[in-house]
Amino acid sequence: MASLRFAAVWKRYGTVEAVRDLNLSCPQGEMLALLGPSGCGKSTTLKMLAGIEDLSEGEIYFDGEPVSQLAPGTRNIAMVFEDYALYPRMTVRENIAFPLRVRGVSRAEASERIEQVLALLQLTKVADENVRRLSGGAQQRVSIGRALVRDPRVILLDEPLSHLDADQKVQLRTEIKRLQKLSRVTSILVTHDQTEATAMADRIAVMADGVLQQVGSPEDLYERPANLFVAGFIGEPPMNLIPVEARAQAGDIVLAGGGVSITPGERMGARLKVHARPDLILGVRPEHVAVNASAGEEASAEIRYREPRGDAEILTLALSGENTLIVEVPGPSAYRPGDAVFLSFSDRVHLFDAHSGRNVMAA
Amino acid sequence: MPTGAISQGLGLSGIGKRFGETRALEDVSLAVAAGEILALTGPSGSGKTTLCRIIGGLEQPDAGVVTLGGLDVTPAPCGRRRVAFVFESYALYPQLSVFDNVASPLRAPNAERGPQRIEGRIAPVLELLEIAHLARRLPGELSGGQKQRVALARALVQSPSLFLLDEPIAHLDAKLRHKLRGEVRRRLKERPCPTIWATPDGLEALSIADRIAVIHDGRLEQIGTPEEVWLRPASLQVARLLGDPPMNLISGRVTGGANGPLFECASFSLSAPALSRMRREQEVVLGVRPDMIALHAPDARGTMQGEIYSHEPFGKYAIVTVRHRDGLIKVKSGSSEQLPIGAPVGLTIDHGSATIFDARTKRLVVSAPPA
Numbered sequence: 001m002a003s004l005r006f007a008a009v010w011k012r013y014g015t016v017e018a019v020r021d022l023n024l025s026c027p028q029g030e031m032l033a034l035l036g037p038s039g040c041g042k043s044t045t046l047k048m049l050a051g052i053e054d055l056s057e058g059e060i061y062f063d064g065e066p067v068s069q070l071a072p073g074t075r076n077i078a079m080v081f082e083d084y085a086l087y088p089r090m091t092v093r094e095n096i097a098f099p100l101r102v103r104g105v106s107r108a109e110a111s112e113r114i115e116q117v118l119a120l121l122q123l124t125k126v127a128d129e130n131v132r133r134l135s136g137g138a139q140q141r142v143s144i145g146r147a148l149v150r151d152p153r154v155i156l157l158d159e160p161l162s163h164l165d166a167d168q169k170v171q172l173r174t175e176i177k178r179l180q181k182l183s184r185v186t187s188i189l190v191t192h193d194q195t196e197a198t199a200m201a202d203r204i205a206v207m208a209d210g211v212l213q214q215v216g217s218p219e220d221l222y223e224r225p226a227n228l229f230v231a232g233f234i235g236e237p238p239m240n241l242i243p244v245e246a247r248a249q250a251g252d253i254v255l256a257g258g259g260v261s262i263t264p265g266e267r268m269g270a271r272l273k274v275h276a277r278p279d280l281i282l283g284v285r286p287e288h289v290a291v292n293a294s295a296g297e298e299a300s301a302e303i304r305y306r307e308p309r310g311d312a313e314i315l316t317l318a319l320s321g322e323n324t325l326i327v328e329v330p331g332p333s334a335y336r337p338g339d340a341v342f343l344s345f346s347d348r349v350h351l352f353d354a355h356s357g358r359n360v361m362a363a
Numbered sequence: 364m365p366t367g368a369i370s371q372g373l374g375l376s377g378i379g380k381r382f383g384e385t386r387a388l389e390d391v392s393l394a395v396a397a398g399e400i401l402a403l404t405g406p407s408g409s410g411k412t413t414l415c416r417i418i419g420g421l422e423q424p425d426a427g428v429v430t431l432g433g434l435d436v437t438p439a440p441c442g443r444r445r446v447a448f449v450f451e452s453y454a455l456y457p458q459l460s461v462f463d464n465v466a467s468p469l470r471a472p473n474a475e476r477g478p479q480r481i482e483g484r485i486a487p488v489l490e491l492l493e494i495a496h497l498a499r500r501l502p503g504e505l506s507g508g509q510k511q512r513v514a515l516a517r518a519l520v521q522s523p524s525l526f527l528l529d530e531p532i533a534h535l536d537a538k539l540r541h542k543l544r545g546e547v548r549r550r551l552k553e554r555p556c557p558t559i560w561a562t563p564d565g566l567e568a569l570s571i572a573d574r575i576a577v578i579h580d581g582r583l584e585q586i587g588t589p590e591e592v593w594l595r596p597a598s599l600q601v602a603r604l605l606g607d608p609p610m611n612l613i614s615g616r617v618t619g620g621a622n623g624p625l626f627e628c629a630s631f632s633l634s635a636p637a638l639s640r641m642r643r644e645q646e647v648v649l650g651v652r653p654d655m656i657a658l659h660a661p662d663a664r665g666t667m668q669g670e671i672y673s674h675e676p677f678g679k680y681a682i683v684t685v686r687h688r689d690g691l692i693k694v695k696s697g698s699s700e701q702l703p704i705g706a707p708v709g710l711t712i713d714h715g716s717a718t719i720f721d722a723r724t725k726r727l728v729v730s731a732p733p734a
Contacts, residue, residue, distance in 0.1 A: 037536065038506070165407055166564050170608055174684050178673040181704050193537065199675040199682070219699060222678030235678065237541050287679045305545050307570035308589040310606045311654045311695070314570070316545050328679075332590045 001186050002062040002153040003028040004049070009058035011044050011210075018044040020210045022058070026203075029184040031177075033201035035191055035233075041210040046156055046190045050077055062153060075154075078147035082159040084139045086131045092142050093118065093127040099150040117145045120179065137168035141175065148183055155180075157189045161196055173199045194234050198222075206230050228357040231283045231350060237314055237326050239285050243354060245278040255282055255351070259319025260299045260343075268347040271361045280360070283350035286314065286328040290344045291335070299343040301325060303335050317341070371432040372396045373418065373525055373557045379426035380413055380581075387413045388581045391427070395557035395574075400548065402572030403561040404604060410581040411561045412451070412529060418559060419527050420444045431524050442473075447523035449531040453514045455502040462498040465489065465516045488516045491546055493539070507534040519550060526551060526558040533562065544571055565604035569593065577601045595730040599720050602650050608682060608693045610650045614722060615689075617641045626717070630688035631667035635717035637729040647728065650718035653695040658683060658702075659709035666709030671702045685710060 004026040011019040019041040026032040034042035047053035049060060051072030059066045067075055078099075086095050096117055100110040118124045121141045126134060131142055140160055147155050160176065161169045177200045180187050191197050197204045198218040205215040206229070214226040218234075225231035231239050244257035253272060255262045260282065264272055301317035304324065313331035316324055327343070335341070351361050378391040388410045395401040403411050416422035418429060420441035429437045436444055447468070448454075455464050462485065468474060469481050489495040492512040502510055511534045518526060532540050532547070548571050551558045562568055568575045569589040577584040577592065577600065585597035596602040602610045615628030617638060624638040626649050633649070641647070659666045669687035676699055683694045685708055692710065702708065719728045 166566075167406070167603070167609070174673045174675065174682075177675060178684075178704060181673075195537070195677070198677055218676050218678065232538075236537060238538055285679070305549060307545065308593065309566050309569055310593045311652065332593060 001028050001184065003064075004032075004154060004186060004188070005061040005064075006045070007059050007061065009045075009048065009060065010056045011041075011048060011053065012056045017210050019048070022212055024205055024212060024215060026186060026188065028063075028186050030202045031180045031187040031189060031200060033189040033191060033197035033204045034207060035194060035197040035204050036207035036213075037192055037233075039209075040207040042190050042192075042207050043158070044210075045207070046158060046188065049154070049188065050079065050156055051075055076150075076152050078150060078152035078155045080140070080143050080147050080155065080157045080160050082162045084136075084143045084163075086139055086142055086146075088132050089130075091128050091130055092123055092134070092145075095131055095142050096123075096145045096149050099146060103150065113149055113151075117149045120148070120182065121145045121175075135168060136164045137172045140164065140172055144176065144179065148179070148185065152185065155185050155187045157187060159191055160189070161191075161193075169196075176200055195236060198234070204234075206233060208233075224359070225283070225350060226359055228281060228283075228352050231352065231359075235285055237286050237328065239283045239350070240289075240325050241352075242282045242284070242323070242325070244280050244282045246272075246276050246280055248276040255280070257282070258323040259301070259321055260323075260325075260345075262298050262345050262349065264349075265347055268349065272351065279354040281352040281354050283352060284325075284345055285348065286326045288346045288348040289325070289327040290346065291315070291327055291329055292342045292344065294342060298345055299325075301341055301343055303337050303339045303341060305337050306333070306335055308332055317343070371556075372399075372430075373559070374430035374433075375414075375418070375427065376430070377427035378414065378417060378424045378429070380417065380422070380424050386581050388417070388424070391578070391581075391583050393576055393583065393586055395559065397555050397557055398552060399573045400551055400558040400560055400571060402568035402575045403559055403578060404563065404565055404568040404575060405578035405584075405600075406604070407563055409578045411563070411578055414578065415527055415529050415559065415561050418525070419446045419448060445524040447518040447521040447526050449511075449514045449518045449528040451530045451533065453502070453510045455510060455513055455517075457502050460499050460501060461489075461494060461505070461513050464502065464513055465520055468517060468521050484520050485516070488519045491519075491550075492516050492543065508536060508539065511535060515547070519547070522554075523556060525556055526554070526560075528558065529561045530563070531560065532567070533564075547571075565609075566607055569605065577604060595727060596650070596718070597727050599648060599650075599725040602718070602720070606652060608653055608695070610652050610718070611656070611692045612720075613649045613651070613689055613692070615647060615649060617643055617645045617647055619643050626719070628689050630669075633712055633714065633717065635714045635719075637717045637719045637731065640729065641719065646722035648720040648722050648725075650720060651692075651712050652716060653682070653693045655713040655716035656692065656694045657711050657713075658685075658694055658696055658698070659711060661707035661709050663709045666711050669708055669710055671704055671706045671708055673704065674702045676701070 006022045006024045009022040034045055036042050048055055055068050060068050097114050118127050189201055203217055206213040208229050214230045221234045242258040242260055244255045247254045252263055301319050304316045304318045307314040308331050311331055313329050313333045315327050319325055353360050373395045376392050378388055380388040405411055417424050428435055465485050466481050494512050515531050574588055575592050576586040579600040585592055585601050613628055615626050618625050618627045624641055625632045625634050669685040672684040672686040675682045681696045683696050685692050716731045718731050721728050
């Protein structure tokens with residue numbers, strides 16, 4: 001198991017810069033997610049790590065040693081693919097045994113390791129079944145077992161849940177996180193799904209257009225997004241982003257625009273580094289807006305539609321003008337389209353510079 | 364046969380279908396009104412797609428009748444039913460541009476001619492689905508999510524007797540899915556015809572539908588409003604499909620306690636109002652929603668004991684999986700405190716929230732009262 005570090009890594013395809021000046025590290029035993037939309041550079045980064053793609057510039061280190069000149073086979077990296085890539089004619093046990101067999105590990109040692117991995121993945125009962133008879137979730141567990149058994153320095157998980165049904169996704173997400181914690185193998189997870197990254201990773205590196213936007217724990221990204229991209233990408237439903245300006249009003253700063261007017265409380269006021277100025281974006285998560293039936297709050301709105309989701313309900317509200325706001329309330333609620341409601345905002349709001357996109361609130 | 368702008372409800376009565384020895388559908392009956400969106404949901408292989416194909420006239424049922432606008436259309440071929448489809452496989456014309464694909468049903472020889480020009484009908488729909496900039500592209504140049512939006516646009520520009528949408532937003536990324544769900548729903552609601560929206564995702568079904576039909580193993584398990592199926596899941600199959608994460612289901616039996624009947628399993632017993640009408644020794648399954656379970660210190664009084672199996676922090680809540688003697692239980696916790704794997708923990712279940720299913724029939728016996 002190794003620690004990883006990308007130092008000033010670039011990847012260019014002709015004039016296209018797929019990865020730009022990436023500086024990122026992953027300590028030993030951590031699971032780091034590379035998260036972003038398609039084309040953000042996460043898969044290119046993974047390929048450079050695996051040795052499938054060369055670097056244009058920079059270096060990758062395993063435990064402080066440069067590896068960019070090492071052939072893929074000598075880096076001792078195990079991969080888990082989205083389509084499992086199992087040997088279809090083999091049993092579960094044979095699939096897991098395969099990497100040890102090709103490496104000539106002694107029968108006794110191999111057998112002990114295989115049994116450990118089968119037990120860890122709860123595959124002992126189906127060890128002698130053909131892998132084709134298993135559910136997608138179980139097949140992906142076998143593929144993880146095949147990666148773990150060879151004791152790799154790093155495991156790369158490339159969209160490991162994307163071919164699974166929703167219920168299997170939720171189950172395997174829990175299992176992968178637990179396995180990674182128990183085995184303490186340094187792991188890199190590549191995904192476009194923020195829910196998966198949040199559920200599984202210790203830290204998340206958010207990428208867009210080849211550039212690392214922010215790296216931090218799921219909580220860091222949720223509570224303190226560095227910029228508008230991260231703010232909009234992390235969280236479901238996504239954060240509301242409302243263009244506002246900061247006005248001085250009777251000694252206070254008021255954030256107003258888009259049908260919303262907020263007078264920041266003391267706690268939030270202290271974190272606001274802005275004076276009266278235009279061109280700000282107010283960020284409010286749907287779960288941090290309180291919906292009330294009585295007047296005198298910070299905004300009034302009409303319910304446009306409601307989406308029940310069981311224990312929660314997502315309401316789309318029409319504010320004054322063309323503006324809409326998404327809020328999340330406990331479900332099932334009694335709200336119906338056309339109802340008039342009043343809103344109040346908690347102190348958990350974010351403020352961004354409309355031009356640079358940067359978060360302008362103090363931590 | 365409905366013609367012109369006339370279109371009313373859809374009716375299915377006693378629909379059955381076998382493929383060789385396999386029963387695909389059995390005795391499915393339901394009605395969908397004009398302007399109503401019915402979500403058809405169930406796990407993969409439950410019969411959703413077969414039912415869609417029968418409704419659309421791509422497959423003949425072995426038993427039962429399909430009506431549209433009160434008329435029996437069972438023997439009518441697909442082309443005469445005026446159904447606007449979205450297939451999960453998109454079924455786009457590879458040689459036609461995005462615009463021409465979307466325009467194709469409006470240019471068909473038997474298409475109804477609306478007052479608006481074709482361009483005028485198509486542009487707003489492409490705009491809504493954020494594919495206007497792709498109008499001149501060929502399907503081969505598009506991503507899966509873009510193709511799916513083209514297929515959806517091609518359905519939305521029509522004035523059909525029925526919208527039949529098979530997983531119409533499954534391949535969109537989460538943000539776009541969230542954004543479009545509401546807008547697409549609003550447009551479908553304005554139409555004077557019914558919509559069938561098939562999806563394996565129980566949460567999507569709850570979000571978009573007026574009523575939900577849950578199919579399992581070819582049978583209709585339950586049909587009702589989102590609130591009804593959420594609060595009173597008619598069977599274990601329905602309970603497994605709904606919720607994020609779904610209800611915990613724990614097998615046990617009813618026993619007699621000093622103060623009335625108890626639910627008892629290997630690791631705990633629980634008295635719950637739902638048990639008052641139950642027979643002693645009955646084998647039951649206790650259903651408890653993850654948000655109705657609280658975590659406590661391991662030695663706290665009156666708690667059941669377990670250990671942390673996994674912890675997934677989502678910001679607004681965390682999903683904590685706890686191992687107890689009967690298996691795993693999922694808890695939706697408001698606390699963001701990190702809990703190490705293997706740490707002992709105490710659990711309490713909100714007694715009032717217990718739902719009871721019969722272990723043998725797998726049907727609901729007593730639902731929890733609404734909160």
